[in-house]
Amino acid sequence: MNDSTNPALPRRTLLSAGTAALSAAALGACAGPRGARRESGDAPGIAPGSTILFQGDSITDCERALEDNAAPNLQANLGFGYAWLAVAGELVDRPDDDLRFLNRALSGNKVYQLAERWDADCLALAPDLLSILIGVNDIWHARGGTYDGTVEVYERDYDALLTRTRDALPRTRLVVCEPFVLRCGSVDDTWFPEFDHYRAAARRVADAHGATFVAFHAMFERALTYAPPEHWAEDGVHPTSAGAALMAQTWRRVVGG
């Protein structure tokens, strides 16, 4: 999950625009009180007949088939991560609702890399619901020195991606998932508070575009009460099966009808 495999990696310039000021509301976002099934935005559930597209990086990709992957709903085409586990629950609970789930996430992606393949891997698929989880590589690769993006670049690119999506697909429901890390493995205290700025940026982008926000980082903060960080994401970034299972439940509660 770094850019060393991409010799053509474009270098990014730092933007002065945008504020990284933390919103207390954003940081305080959590899975929501009992009975409140959604966190923000207009969240009408998943209508029968919908096409649902997952987008993101390795956390969503999870070894999904990269070729001959047009068929919806098959585990092989959806990977083994939270997306698949949420899909499995939806499909088993709603066998007669003609739901079509697709996954086009790609390991290593940052926001600008989603943008580069957005026509084919999002707009052409015309999803009724689009769920995006992106951001950890935007900070991780910058920290590693293989990328010169910043939180301002992240927010600008993410905002542009959703503007472009809404222009092309005005009726598509948007879901923005909060980036998350656990303090273990590759992640330590030096990631903070910078990481909080990234997740606050994701929250602002979600709010600006009327997207449902799935507060995964806040979810994991709570989950640490009951199990150590390694239980949820051994390397601090990629969820274990337990972490993915918890994400799937939260995604369904927040997004599902």
Added chain:
Amino acid sequence: MNDSTNPALPRRTLLSAGTAALSAAALGACAGPRGARRESGDAPGIAPGSTILFQGDSITDCERALEDNAAPNLQANLGFGYAWLAVAGELVDRPDDDLRFLNRALSGNKVYQLAERWDADCLALAPDLLSILIGVNDIWHARGGTYDGTVEVYERDYDALLTRTRDALPRTRLVVCEPFVLRCGSVDDTWFPEFDHYRAAARRVADAHGATFVAFHAMFERALTYAPPEHWAEDGVHPTSAGAALMAQTWRRVVGG
């Protein structure tokens, strides 16, 4: 998961009582239509302040701590299986509801072995909600020749266990989970239709005692549409992490409020 480790294993006698006639309703039970959150019995959800006890065999045990395990809600005391994954979702969603989750399942157990330790491992704990998943060893060990129980013994013992529970804990909500197998690993077609008789017996026992029934076998039958049996339970009996994640979602949907 066999009785070779228990030289004192009591031998069971076959009962003539009970019918193994399959109930079409029982076999047709499934995760339920969209919006129907429960499948049978009086299912008021999980009230704040509740103590919830999981009981069963290895599928529920999943390497939970066997000593110093009194503390509720900790992953170490709840194992890594469906029970823990359901608990994690409930706890993260309901942090202020003072829920106390316990797991006292034990690998290898059949119904009569639950009965042998029921005073200490169930009644003394006085749960507000008791969820039991038991049965696969009752048939598996009989097929393996280490146990002479039958489906009639299973149903009689299970019925007696719930009668005893209701007498001691009349206000405890009961949840009976359907035993399940997948046709792979240790399980092949020769398990059927006998296995169907066991799960129909579990359904009858649930109905007789007003228990909520969680139709795990029917759930897995549906899930096979999207992934092969090995994806859900590599040996046909013990769920993979994906199988456990799906069970947790179904358990919460059916049992949770």
